[in-house]
Amino acid sequence: MSRTPRVGSAAPTGPGGADASSGRETAGDAGVPGRQETTEHRPERTERTAHAERASHAERSTRAQITTDYAVGAGIFLLAVAFAVSFSGQLFVPFGDEAGSPTADRLADELAGGLLGDPADPAVLDPVCTAAFFETFRNDTAPPAACAFGAADSPAAALGTADRVDVSIEGRPRDAGAVRLDTSAFPEITPDSVRLSTPASPHAGADATTARRVVFLDGRSVRLVVRVW
Template sequence: MFPQKLSPERSSSRDRGQTTLDFAFGVSIFLLVLAFAFTFIPGILQPFAEGTAAETVGANRAADTLAEGTLGDPATPYVLNTTCTVGFFDTGVPSGCRYTGSTATERLSIGSFQDVNVTLRGSTSGTDYSLLCWNGTALTEADSPNCGTGDKRLATGDPIPSVSIPTITARRVVAIDGTTAVIRVVIW
């Protein structure tokens, strides 16, 4: 009528809650989750697109150098001198500016094994940031009628490559000529 109680020696084999298959299944799931974490989490946490460490450091160093003193006074970082900034995007070097050379790679001391593109983007008439232009007297958007064919577009360096080549981009918000702008440095 009542089931017989088993002795402790006999009950251990029947009442066991985990089998070898249960253990193997649990360990397999744990290893899959661990492999997923090691594969995808570093990419999620990385603040830049994939690239080499030298490119990441180079882009940040170049953007900091431009924003914190090369294009202005180091005593007032992120406030750019208009003459030095326009000259940086041209081939000449105005007197009193803190850079030398005639190309963006020379002025930023970037090695010959890397390419660089530097632009200054902002908005003088609306909310959309676009490439800025110096028309000889004031900043304006490069695509506006105030920027003629002889005016200086504030972009220098090599053309940014197609999507197939990984690039590193660093940006710094600055002020120039009463306008908030963004220095964008792309290295590949």
């Protein structure tokens, strides 16, 4: 009596004892080394790319100077020189005509501090003595005895200095010019009005220095201006 083979018996094995599924796995694994080889070549391409970038950067770094570069550099240099020259000029002449010398400051302090008024009340000018100070040089008249200065033929002689001096009382704002004082109420002063400025003035191009003081005259604020050259 013959026996019928049972269904589901083990599948036949392939050569070398490996079954068919094992053979399929082997065939599937055969492509893995190829993929690894492709992956190993990627760093090589990246290195070539980096080398090319370095070469391109070196080429740009060693590029010769062109006309545009020269023009930009020259423009910046000229601007720096112009700024340095203008700034150094301001250092040597910080205030121009406003800068006073020691002589101009001293004379302005003497006039505002008591020569044209009462030393006990500085910066307040006496109208009679102020008018007499300027009128003395025009009409060669002696000032009133109550004033602190004597007769003189020039502001420099009255102030006791060898420098040329110009004195004026100017209104405010600055462009108002010299003040004309009404002296009709003062019998000591012959004219009815006196222009409060001396005849002398710095000539064009003179190296004059100026001192200014804010003072009060006849109830209003004015500026005492002394120029020395």
